[in-house]
Amino acid sequence: KIPLAACRRFSLAGLPQPCSASPVSALLFVARPAMPAATAIGAALLAFGPPAVFFFGFIAPRSQLLIMSILAAFVWVVAITIAGVVWVAIPPLQEATALHLPVAVLFQEAARWCLGRIHVSAETYVVQLMPAADSMAWNDLSVALAAGSGFGIVHAVTMHGGAIVASAGPSSGGPPACSVPLGLQSGAQAFMVAVAHLALMVVAFDIARSVSGRTVGAMADRPGRPATASAVGVEVDVPRSAVLSAAARWAGVVILHLLWALPSLAAASSAFGCEGALIGQALATMLAVVWAWRVAADPFYxxxxxxxxxxxxxxxxxxxxxxxxxxxxxxxxxxxxxxxxxxxxxxxxxxxxxxxxxxxxxxxx
Structure with a gap:
């Protein structure tokens, strides 16, 4: 077994909870030898290599995308902080271990929705102030990708970076049912969470734009979208069918995020194992990517x-x-x-x- 402080550090719910209140810590973490240096470096590169290349190669050279990425990262930090405050302020919630991850997911998705709505509302005025060629940088997929990158990178660093660094020390921890080193497991999870947030943000921004009463230029007509307006920033009535469709799609985003997060709780189970958890998270990530790919294939983009x-x-x-x-x-x-x-x-x-x-x-x- 490992000390109480380490048990808090490895809590997969991501909140400062004691061992007695954590469904994961009750499954007996065991001490393991430290990962080899090559494995630790590989885990770190797997976790942060692709996101870093995407950030510095695609987002950093464009100032508006860099601003959106930083704003998204800040919004995620605020959301997870509010989730932690709610968890501390409501004692019954601390005992309801099954609600720890759903509460954190709901706050993150609420923050994602707010970010999408703020952007869609602001882009109407941005395109009026900028030349037409430059304004298109604000309502294509690149802004959603920048926001998703900010969400995913800060999530990966906050929730999984500590485990990767700790696994490179003199010893490592992990549940007895898991044969994968905790650092390597955390590296794979960090990479998948960055990709999942990237994909879900594309879908979320598209949903927010589909129920916006203000069109941006001549918005293409398609099912579930408001009628085309001939002028910039014209307010139109959003059909009820579009609102219901957006609500159903947003519920799908929340469910997909839950499907990605919940396997973490079962990673220490002898029946499920961390290998099964990684497979489940990989499937949820692929579903998110396929959904985002279908959105990106829309003629509107x-x-x-x-x-x-x-x-x-x-x-x-x-x-x-x-x-x-x-x-x-x-x-x-x-x-x-x-x-x-x-x-x-x-x-x-x-x-x-x-x-x-x-x-x-x-x-x-």
Whole structure:
């Protein structure tokens, strides 16, 4: 067995709970020899190598994507902190071990939804302030990928980075039913959680955009989307069917996240084993990737369609400015005509007033 502090560190629920309250710690962690240096380095590269390449190669060179990734990471930290505060503030929840992971998942998905809605609401105004070609960088898949990268990297580092580092020390811990070194297991889980968050964020942003009452340029018509608007940022009514479809898809996102997280609790079971947990998490990750791939294949995100929408946005902006100029010219002409009419009426009435003023002294005499 390993000490209480280590038991808290290896708690798969990710919350500071004592051994007696953890469903994982009750399964007797056992001390194991330290991983070889090559295995430890391989686990670290597996966990953080692909996310680091994606971040520095794709996100960091683009300032707007870097901002979105940092914002998403901050939102995840806030969500998991609130989940921990709720867990501490409600004592019955500390005893309900079956609710530890679902509560954390629900807070993370609520944060993901808020992030998607904020972005979709903000992009309407961003595209009005930026040139059409540049504005497309805010409503394509790259922004969702940047947000998913921020979510996934901070989750992987926070929840699995400590286990990878600890496994490279003088000894390692793990459940007796698991033959995979804990560091290698954590590395695989860190990689899969980064990929899963990346895929789920693509789906989440698409869901948030599908129920937005403000369209961005000429949004392509498709089932479950609001009607196409001809101008930028026009408010349209969202059909009830679109809301119900978005709710069902969002429930699928939450369920898929739960399917990924719950095998962690069964990793120490002699019947399930960590190998089974890794297989279950790999299947959930692949389902998320397939779902995101189907979303990305939608014509709405196709480059030529995006170019057409950029032209539509520019044309709508030109038409809007022309209408404003015509309305202003018409208002000026109407004001000029009103002023001219007032002057004519004033000029016609002045002689009559002079005659009346001249006739009054004669009448008095």
């Amino acid at each position: 196709e480059p030529r369609q995006r170019a057409a929408r950029a032209d539509a946005i520019a044309e709508a902006e030109r038409a809007r400015r022309l209408r404003e100029a015509e309305a202003a010219a018409a208002a000026d002409r109407e004001a000029a005509a009103s002023a001219a009419g007032a002057r004519r009426r004033g000029g016609a009435g002045q002689p009559e007033e002079e005659e009346a003023a001249a006739g009054e002294p004669g009448a008095a005499a």
